[in-house]
Amino acid sequence: MSGPKLYVAGNWKMNGLRPDLTQIQAIRDGVASVENAPDVTVFPPATLLHAASQIVEGSLVEIGAQDCHVGEKGPFTGDLSALMLKDSGATTVILGHSERRAEHGETSREVRAKAATALRAGIKIVVCIGETRGEHVRGLTASVCRRQLADSLPDESTPETTIVAYEPVWAIGSGVSPTTEQITAVHEIVRGCLKDRFRETSGMRWRVLYGGSVSPANAASTFDSPEVDGVLVGGASLKAATFLEIITAAARASERRSAR
Numbered sequence: 475m476s477g478p479k480l481y482v483a484g485n486w487k488m489n490g491l492r493p494d495l496t497q498i499q500a501i502r503d504g505v506a507s508v509e510n511a512p513d514v515t516v517f518p519p520a521t522l523l524h525a526a527s528q529i530v531e532g533s534l535v536e537i538g539a540q541d542c543h544v545g546e547k548g549p550f551t552g553d554l555s556a557l558m559l560k561d562s563g564a565t566t567v568i569l570g571h572s573e574r575r576a577e578h579g580e581t582s583r584e585v586r587a588k589a590a591t592a593l594r595a596g597i598k599i600v601v602c603i604g605e606t607r608g609e610h611v612r613g614l615t616a617s618v619c620r621r622q623l624a625d626s627l628p629d630e631s632t633p634e635t636t637i638v639a640y641e642p643v644w645a646i647g648s649g650v651s652p653t654t655e656q657i658t659a660v661h662e663i664v665r666g667c668l669k670d671r672f673r674e675t676s677g678m679r680w681r682v683l684y685g686g687s688v689s690p691a692n693a694a695s696t697f698d699s700p701e702v703d704g705v706l707v708g709g710a711s712l713k714a715a716t717f718l719e720i721i722t723a724a725a726r727a728s729e730r731r732s733a734r
């Protein structure tokens with residue numbers, strides 16, 4: 475299988491104070507000793523971006539941010555621009571996370587505009603999509619994901635700059651996750667949309683991540699799906715030891731894949 479290199483992302487959400495930077499150090503050092511390590515990006519809160527970026531400088535680990543403003547600069551009190559994030563050392567930004575869609579009323583249209591701004595600023599993007607429990611139960615998963623993807627991704631997206639994360643809202647922080655087959659089915663839909671939209675032959679160059687209650691206990695089975703190019707981890711990324719177990723599971727999975 476010759477897909478992209480596996481990718482493990484840790485979304486710290488609104489967690490982390492300066493003493494927690496030791497976790498970033500431990501992740502950096504741990505990744506350096508994992509053979510066939512995946513690409514790893516940690517997304518701490520904005521207050522830690524600069525310090526975290528300095529810690530990972532010259533290492534295999536990158537630092538990302540969790541949101542940006544749609545504008546480049548101006549009178550937007552309390553907001554952060556993509557250029558500011560880049561200036562603090564972030565290489566990537568998560569956009570359209572379901573927590574922002576739900577709590578800040580972010581629409582896919584806004585996500586797409588933010589994504590275009592981030593790409594113009596030279597920042598990579600992780601665009602999140604995923605259905606709610608109600609939509610899942612009503613059999614709307616495929617249509618919701620298709621629509622969110624179409625509306626959230628800017629035309630400027632490329633496989634090098636853009637990652638899609640499928641995060642079913644009902645799986646986030648719940649300890650419940652879809653079966654590997656369910657994840658595979660949605661990722662196939664996502665890849666099909668990417669293939670059609672960007673006129674590619676297979677869609678296999680794009681990274682499609684799974685997120686939602688990923689843990690050391692289920693990471694290996696998640697990577698059993700050849701459609702999974704990586705994971706977006708919330709709670710289990712806060713402690714380096716736990717996050718490194720997931721990173722190691724990704725490394726073993728990439729070895730199994732290349733042996734096929």
Ligand SMILES: O=C(CO)COP(=O)(O)O
Binds near residue numbers: 647649707
């Ligand atoms: O929302 C998530 C990552 O962006 C997933 O969070 P949990 O891993 O805590 O379920």
